[in-house]
Amino acid sequence: MAPRKQQQIFDTTLTMLAETGYDRLTIEGVAERSGVNKTTLYRWWPSKAALVANALIEARALEFAVPDTGSLEGDLTELASRIAALLTTSPSGDIAVAALAASAGHPELATSVRGFFADRLARERPIFERAAARGELAPDTDLMTIVDLIAGAIWLRVVFRGLPADSAFVSHIVQTVLRGICR
Amino acid sequence: MAPRKQQQIFDTTLTMLAETGYDRLTIEGVAERSGVNKTTLYRWWPSKAALVANALIEARALEFAVPDTGSLEGDLTELASRIAALLTTSPSGDIAVAALAASAGHPELATSVRGFFADRLARERPIFERAAARGELAPDTDLMTIVDLIAGAIWLRVVFRGLPADSAFVSHIVQTVLRGICR
Amino acid sequence: MAPRKQQQIFDTTLTMLAETGYDRLTIEGVAERSGVNKTTLYRWWPSKAALVANALIEARALEFAVPDTGSLEGDLTELASRIAALLTTSPSGDIAVAALAASAGHPELATSVRGFFADRLARERPIFERAAARGELAPDTDLMTIVDLIAGAIWLRVVFRGLPADSAFVSHIVQTVLRGICR
Amino acid sequence: MAPRKQQQIFDTTLTMLAETGYDRLTIEGVAERSGVNKTTLYRWWPSKAALVANALIEARALEFAVPDTGSLEGDLTELASRIAALLTTSPSGDIAVAALAASAGHPELATSVRGFFADRLARERPIFERAAARGELAPDTDLMTIVDLIAGAIWLRVVFRGLPADSAFVSHIVQTVLRGICR
DNA sequence: TCGTAAGCGAGACGGTACGTCCCGTCTTGAA
DNA sequence: TTCAAGACGGGACGTACCGTCTCGCTTACGA
Numbered sequence: 001m002a003p004r005k006q007q008q009i010f011d012t013t014l015t016m017l018a019e020t021g022y023d024r025l026t027i028e029g030v031a032e033r034s035g036v037n038k039t040t041l042y043r044w045w046p047s048k049a050a051l052v053a054n055a056l057i058e059a060r061a062l063e064f065a066v067p068d069t070g071s072l073e074g075d076l077t078e079l080a081s082r083i084a085a086l087l088t089t090s091p092s093g094d095i096a097v098a099a100l101a102a103s104a105g106h107p108e109l110a111t112s113v114r115g116f117f118a119d120r121l122a123r124e125r126p127i128f129e130r131a132a133a134r135g136e137l138a139p140d141t142d143l144m145t146i147v148d149l150i151a152g153a154i155w156l157r158v159v160f161r162g163l164p165a166d167s168a169f170v171s172h173i174v175q176t177v178l179r180g181i182c183r
Numbered sequence: 184m185a186p187r188k189q190q191q192i193f194d195t196t197l198t199m200l201a202e203t204g205y206d207r208l209t210i211e212g213v214a215e216r217s218g219v220n221k222t223t224l225y226r227w228w229p230s231k232a233a234l235v236a237n238a239l240i241e242a243r244a245l246e247f248a249v250p251d252t253g254s255l256e257g258d259l260t261e262l263a264s265r266i267a268a269l270l271t272t273s274p275s276g277d278i279a280v281a282a283l284a285a286s287a288g289h290p291e292l293a294t295s296v297r298g299f300f301a302d303r304l305a306r307e308r309p310i311f312e313r314a315a316a317r318g319e320l321a322p323d324t325d326l327m328t329i330v331d332l333i334a335g336a337i338w339l340r341v342v343f344r345g346l347p348a349d350s351a352f353v354s355h356i357v358q359t360v361l362r363g364i365c366r
Numbered sequence: 367m368a369p370r371k372q373q374q375i376f377d378t379t380l381t382m383l384a385e386t387g388y389d390r391l392t393i394e395g396v397a398e399r400s401g402v403n404k405t406t407l408y409r410w411w412p413s414k415a416a417l418v419a420n421a422l423i424e425a426r427a428l429e430f431a432v433p434d435t436g437s438l439e440g441d442l443t444e445l446a447s448r449i450a451a452l453l454t455t456s457p458s459g460d461i462a463v464a465a466l467a468a469s470a471g472h473p474e475l476a477t478s479v480r481g482f483f484a485d486r487l488a489r490e491r492p493i494f495e496r497a498a499a500r501g502e503l504a505p506d507t508d509l510m511t512i513v514d515l516i517a518g519a520i521w522l523r524v525v526f527r528g529l530p531a532d533s534a535f536v537s538h539i540v541q542t543v544l545r546g547i548c549r
Numbered sequence: 550m551a552p553r554k555q556q557q558i559f560d561t562t563l564t565m566l567a568e569t570g571y572d573r574l575t576i577e578g579v580a581e582r583s584g585v586n587k588t589t590l591y592r593w594w595p596s597k598a599a600l601v602a603n604a605l606i607e608a609r610a611l612e613f614a615v616p617d618t619g620s621l622e623g624d625l626t627e628l629a630s631r632i633a634a635l636l637t638t639s640p641s642g643d644i645a646v647a648a649l650a651a652s653a654g655h656p657e658l659a660t661s662v663r664g665f666f667a668d669r670l671a672r673e674r675p676i677f678e679r680a681a682a683r684g685e686l687a688p689d690t691d692l693m694t695i696v697d698l699i700a701g702a703i704w705l706r707v708v709f710r711g712l713p714a715d716s717a718f719v720s721h722i723v724q725t726v727l728r729g730i731c732r
Numbered sequence: 733t734c735g736t737a738a739g740c741g742a743g744a745c746g747g748t749a750c751g752t753c754c755c756g757t758c759t760t761g762a763a
Numbered sequence: 764t765t766c767a768a769g770a771c772g773g774g775a776c777g778t779a780c781c782g783t784c785t786c787g788c789t790t791a792c793g794a
Binding site: 021023102104105114145152156159160172173180 | 204205206280281283284285286287288289293297300325328331332334335336337338339340342343344345352355356358359360361362363364
Binding site: 001003004036037038039040043 | 743744745746747
């Protein structure tokens with residue numbers, strides 16, 4: 001089952017999440033703006049975290065396609081650029097940052113957020129499979145760490161340091177990581 | 184210039200921050216638990232973010248020493264271990280995670296948090312200076328990126344993926360990054 | 367013509383009325399406890415007052431027999447005792463008090479309650495007819511006032527003053543009223 | 550201590566009590582109409598019953614003077630008329646009926662209501678003292694019962710039967726009771 | 733005997749009020 | 764002058780019932 005206006009609710013939730021951040025997001029606000037009664041929200045989601053979690057899962061605003069440029073370096077650079085763009089451009093950046101930040105300290109939300117990003121990050125796997133097929137990658141390479149290094153550096157730069165993640169930065173980290181792996 | 188019980192206030196703030204997370208931390212709670220009137224808190228700090236920011240700056244719970252093992256790899260491994268420990272062990276982990284998470288979406292807090300960690304991370308500079316003196320490092324290496332790669336990967340692993348950052352992982356990323364740089 | 371589980375519904379209604387009082391009695395509570403859907407209750411009774419009114423009318427818990435002791439004084443004393451017992455003993459007392467109290471301010475309910483008690487009080491008429499036949503009573507005596515005096519005094523004593531209506535009190539008022547009439 | 554707008558609050562409470570009856574009286578309504586925040590009401594009174602109880606005690610709308618006509622019959626008739634008027638005229642009637650009805654089932658309120666009316670009824674005592682001084686009354690007469698008989702009959706007539714308590718009725722019951730006593 | 737209509741359950745919904753927590757502002761009085 | 768004490772208007776919380784509605788399922792009765 002699902003509430004009748006689920007789509008409006010999710011849209012409103014993410015919009016307001018992007019606009020005001022997680023902790024200034026209120027259930028009453030979502031209710032009012034999505035033309036639904038507060039009680040209806042509580043009927044379906046036990047908490048703000050659960051609502052946001054569900055909205056995220058249904059969200060299509062945070063999708064990103066996986067590149068296929070023909071080389072591992074090209075693919076990773078493109079992937080990193082897209083991660084950077086995801087974290088930087090509006091509204092995905094606001095949503096992603098708010099959700100990621102809130103997920104620390106809201107285990108319920110964390111699970112969903114984690115699942116959400118894991119789902120998206122899982123799609124980078126073909127990149128490595130193609131790279132392995134091309135002989136660019138040792139078969140025992142630790143793939144998750146590669147993505148963690150790249151994505152972590154971008155996160156730190158963008159969210160924590162508040163600096164832009166321009167293409168020079170992106171190229172730089174990708175090449176650094178690649179050199180680190182390929183040997 | 185400062186409230187008389189500033190130390191209790193800061194202690195309480197960080198304790199409660201660690202216990203309940205940023206957004207369940209309340210001014211009233213801090214007031215009550217530190218034996219101070221709510222008014223006093225508002226007199227000195229305009230917002231919860233400002234209070235937390237100040238408390239963090241004064242905090243000694245989040246210090247970490249900078250290693251000097253004689254080799255760049257040893258130093259970085261040790262540094263990474265300490266970062267991992269800082270994010271993992273109690274109460275520093277709870278405080279750091281809560282503060283970092285909250286800083287996204289609270290620019291006021293972000294500045295302080297950023298300054299705080301920048302201050303601590305600035306201390307890793309001697310590591311690189313010693314490495315350069317030993318000839319282990321090209322003089323034009325982008326130092327911040329190195330730290331961002333390492334720290335970012337740890338953050339992602341610990342906070343986002345919810346996985347432990349054990350010594351194998353730490354060694355692995357340090358070596359990967361080192362190989363990436365040294366070429 | 368009538369809901370299938372009418373009897374359960376009425377029983378539950380009166381039980382809960384006695385237990386919790388009129389305004390903490392809820393339709394939802396009655397529905398749940400009588401194993402009926404809320405909708406069913408609304409299908410048959412437009413309001414809580416109407417439900418209670420109907421339940422009262424069907425109630426057999428509040429019956430009382432009319433005495434025939436052979437003298438007016440005996441009959442009235444016995445009648446007064448029974449009224450006192452009706453208002454005092456459980457569950458009739460709780461039901462009666464709750465219903466009477468609620469009927470002030472719920473005209474819809476008031477009508478039924480009034481009818482209900484009028485019906486019961488109408489049975490005291492033979493008392494007076496027998497008394498008149500025995501010559502104990504002038505034929506133009508205002509009978510309703512006699513009952514009002516007696517019943518009113520008991521109500522005041524029991525419900526308002528919260529005092530018991532013991533047999534001494536009952537005898538006292540009956541004799542006072544009788545002396546007032548008989549001259 | 551007392552809330553700053555206590556008088557408005559009490560006035561509003563009684564006005565709304567008279568208008569809508571006890572159980573449609575809402576705290577939020579009182580708050581809004583008396584220009585006070587809901588929280589303020591909860592700060593001072595733990596429940597609706599307590600608020601109404603307090604408002605009643607402070608009320609001056611329900612006062613009545615005690616007559617002194619020179620004879621017991623005159624005094625009692627006048628007293629009964631005033632009781633009837635108190636229960637009949639607006640707004641005192643609505644307030645009194647609502648409060649008395651609600652007090653059954655709200656022990657907290659009952660205490661206050663009882664105290665309130667006891668206080669007012671206590672003033673009839675001089676009537677009897679004067680009557681005793683004039684020799685109209687045996688010294689051991691049970692005074693409370695006299696008042697209970699009269700007031701109870703009026704209550705029953707007015708509230709329960711929904712009939713008016715006109716001067717004929719009032720005279721009738723007073724004379725009946727008087728005859729009952731004086732013998 | 734079987735169709736059909738009344739009765740019902742399930743449950744979503746908009747809505748009102750509840751009583752609570754905390755916010756941030758303000759005033760007052762004592763040290 | 765600084766601070767405690769604490770009243771206040773306010774916003775949102777999460778909950779309980781309200782009364783209405785739609786949707787299918789039973790049940791039972793009368794054609």
